[in-house]
Amino acid sequence: MQQISKTRRALTGGAVPALALGLLLATGPAALAQQSGLSSALQQERMAFEVADTDGDMRISPGEFARDAAAGFSSLDTDGSLTLTPAELGEHDPALFGPIDGDGDGALTFDEVMTYKMKAFEAADTDGDGYLSFDEMVGAAEDQLGAAQ
Ligand SMILES: [Ca+2]
Ligand SMILES: [Ca+2]
Ligand SMILES: [Ca+2]
Structure with a gap:
């Protein structure tokens, strides 16, 4: 167990917040992670940004971000249990949600x-x-792609 929590701690360094950004953004985070070219990843990011920017002011407020994250959560939570199980997160690398899993039980609650x-x-x-801003979001996504390779 100690070994695992050490690994988790290592994973929370630097790149992980960006990983989490992509994990549940509304438009196909799994597809984003699977893109090999950055330009198509950028298109994915643009779409995700426009979906999240509900008031169209070209920036994502915390409220817009939270709403988008909640929508992303709901779209993954296929049985409506308010918990994402490894099965529901199937297309994602388990290493991506380990750091998000605060209590380490292998499932991700809404909180x-x-x-x-x-x-x-x-x-x-x-x-x-x-x-x-879009640039800030792309910067985080680029970290994500770099970390995934
Ligand atoms: Ca906005
Ligand atoms: Ca958990
Ligand atoms: Ca900013």
């Missing part, structure tokens, strides 16, 4: 995901203005 997502939001907001 665990939202807590983690809002940390990811802060990590991605590199200029600290409280909003995510």
Whole structure:
């Protein structure tokens, strides 16, 4: 167990907030992770950004981000249990959601995901203005792609 938690801690370094950003953004995070070319990944990001930016001001507010994260959660939570099981997360690398799994029980609750997502939001907001610009989101996604390779 000790060994596992050490590994988890290692995974929470640097790149992981970006990984979590992609994990549950509304438009096909699994597809994003599977893109081999950055340009198609950028198109995915653009779509995800536009879906999340519900007021169209070209920046993602914490509220928009939370709503998008909740929608992403719901779309993955196929049995409506408010918990994502490894089976429901099947297309994702387990290493991606290990750090999100606060209590380490192998399933992700809504609270665990939202807590983690809002940390990811802060990590991605590199200029600290409280909003995510498209560039900030792409920057986080590029970290994600780099970490996945
Ligand atoms: Ca907005
Ligand atoms: Ca859990
Ligand atoms: Ca910002």
